[in-house]
Amino acid sequence: MRVDKFLWCVRYFKTRNMATEACKKGQVRVNDAVTKPGKEVYPMDKVMVRKNQINYEFTINDIPKNRVGAKLVDIYRTDTTPKEAFEALELLKYSKDYYRKKGTGRPTKKDRRDIDDFYDESE
Template sequence: MSRVDKFLWSVRIYKTRTDATEACRSGRIKVNGLDAKPSREVKPGNILNIRKGSIHFQYKVIADVERRQPARMVEEYILNITPKEELEKLNMPRETFFLARDRGTGRPTKKERRDMDDLLDSVDFLYDTGEDED
């Protein structure tokens, strides 16, 4: 049995052990559906739920690991059981909307700011769900 933060680092889900520890502390890691502290023990058969961004990965622990493994060996220790719907989110284009200004143009004028506000209000209208804000 090994600590969940050390296990996540050893099987290369996180680049550093500090990143794995921080993910545990912030509630992005669950072991068998329960929030995991960094010191939580992981053993074969456990299901790890890992939230990275908007994607919820699921892995099944196959074997215990003693030290960090080469990338080609990781499949001997974990099995990716993430649902296909979650994996499809990786291929979806990022639907983000932001206003960008050219570098060096300075602060927007009052007219430019009002135009940007009007544009943002129209975008909010497009994504209105009909729910009250209260």
């Protein structure tokens, strides 16, 4: 089965076109090699998919005939994604809470109070 179709079948991507685009951008690796969307995958291949700033890693157990339900996905793959990847995403979310985008103007009164409270707590 093609790698883009497999990723769509096991619900890593919502559409097959999104899976194809990810392969073209180099976000999908099979056995540590960047692949094209038409690359054939077989059981026991190791696949790495970069999605939402997380490197999902899994091993293929079996090839489905078509798209499977969310409860049946674990039959076809074994997830080997390290826990640190998800923890890094949580830290990234917290760091973005206090980041102000350039050009948003001066801080509001509430922003100023939050900044003052933050500095008062750190002292």
